[in-house]
Amino acid sequence: MNLRDRPRRLRTDGVRPLVSETRLDATDLIAPVFVDATTDERVPIETMPGHERVPVDEAVARVEEIRETGVEAVMLFGIPNAKDEYGSRAWAEDGVVQEATRRVKAETDTYVITDVCLCEYTSHGHCGLVEPEAEENPRLTVQNDETLELLSKTAVSHADAGADMVAPSAMADGMVRAIREGLDESGFSDVPIMSYAAKYESAFYGPFRDAADGAPAFGDRRHYQMDPANAREAMREVKLDVEEGADVLMVKPALPYLDIVRDVREAFDHPVAAYNVSGEYAMLHAAADKGWLNLEETAVESLLSIKRAGADLILTYFAEDVAESL
Template identity: 55%
Template sequence: MSFPIVRNRRLRGSNALRSLVRENNVTVNDLIYPIFVTHGSQIKDEISSMPGVYHFSLDRLEEELNEVVALGIKAILLFGVPADKDALGSSAYDHNGIVQQATRSIKKLYPELLVIADTCLCQFTDHGHCGVVHFDKSTQRADVLNDPSLELLVKTAVAQAEAGADIIAPSNMMDGFVYAIRQGLDEAGYDQVPIMSYAVKYSSSFYGPFRDAAHSAPQFGDRKTYQMDPANAREALREAEADVVEGADFLMVKPAMAYMDIIRTLRDQFDLPLVCYNVSAEYSMVKAAAKQGWIDERSIVSEMMIGFKRAGADLIITYFAKDVAGWLRENH
């Protein structure tokens, strides 16, 4: 019998000892903070389903950036909410689109702050889908066309890079999107701009509050023909492998909490930096429970973050980034 010679509790006897043998840690360098920008002036509107998260007009963006930089956060993920939408999402690739304007403003204020541009069409299309929609009158069926969508996504990525985006993060889940965007960036002279691929993005129910924030809910149907089936794990390997071959510089798993097995699977199979997206409903559920006094928000969020790291994530996109950064600072 190993007991009493082997006593695992010996290494848990004090906070200092636990810290000494801790296998995983979260640092401020692991955090990416999403920000929503919109047209207008003097806008700082809280998103009702995401307490503590706001829409910012460009003239109010600096106050948020000041806080982000003061906390030591190195990267933001930028989402745009346009004033006008059309069937082809043309404001996504407009030189003066909201994301492009915001990127230029951010880089003037804080050149060293990494701007990651979400590259998709859903916020910019009047139908809310992530690509070009074709309606077949004979079958009464609407389909999202893959290859024509790639052309618009390339235009969007190039416009974002031209505006100064440091990283392009395509989230559309069209087949071949990494290859098309890599080729388009290279041909436009942005061969040094990396691609953070939403490599494994599930058709999840955890996106509800985000669709409220980005005004991007589909006006018909759903996204199950291009986002992944939550029941599938092996398919995630095929999606990620395709993106690696096509030239991705980062791989992402979205959502995070219900897909930690997928994070671990990708970590074991690929050596690219691995990102997980702690998505909107994961955030809002914690906020709602904390408001009711049912949970300790700080303890729950800290445990979630270390769980993502333990599963194998290198980087965490989270609406809790400012909170976590502040707690880390207090601990030191």
């Protein structure tokens, strides 16, 4: 060994933070908030320790709790008071996300991002209109083109309620273009789109489906979400969203797809977001409950790995806890 080459010299306490290559800050994080129109009290989410569904009347208080930790942005998800085959409560003027957005924007200076999808609002739990025979034949899938107008209407209704950014997550072909056109035509040309550009059909979503009451009633989502085996396809998906007008590019999930985060970072100049999803959160909590690992240390390390891979923004259920430690 060349004795002049000693990397350990730069690992002492005084210099270590000065040469740290990756920084994680509370302002890098987005905190998810579940607003539930079916309850008048906070309801703990059993599969996601520390998180709750909150009634509309508690939305502002919940966001203010998040802001106290230093996190400045939230993502609102809604559980409606009624569902139908079209998901019509998704774009209703008095819908749960619309009402929560109005209140949060009126009473705080929080940056509000809204989830634009139909799975929480449809009686069948799929991310759009389904073909008439789908329940009897699960191989049939969501009607892509017929769904685009509904996604656009939903995004416009969120912008009209005051959303700072909309985040379509349906993985419908052409959804970014449809939403961009809808926003522009309605006078919301300044509202950016954070597209779930590479969203995989993942086993890591289970706790979220409990939290948002959005599990499919039949079949699954593999016909419209991406195959976990595919990486090149992700770049094609992302390129299409960029061409259609996406402002921020989301990869979901984060930890099993850090190679995709890095590929997107290197190929595109747009800000890159990654979703540290519910299953990633739940498995660390489960291991910590067993005493097998330190929750705070593994949470921070996980988020650092996502930043190191190239993400500018991280949507994570660890946002509050990690922000406080930072």
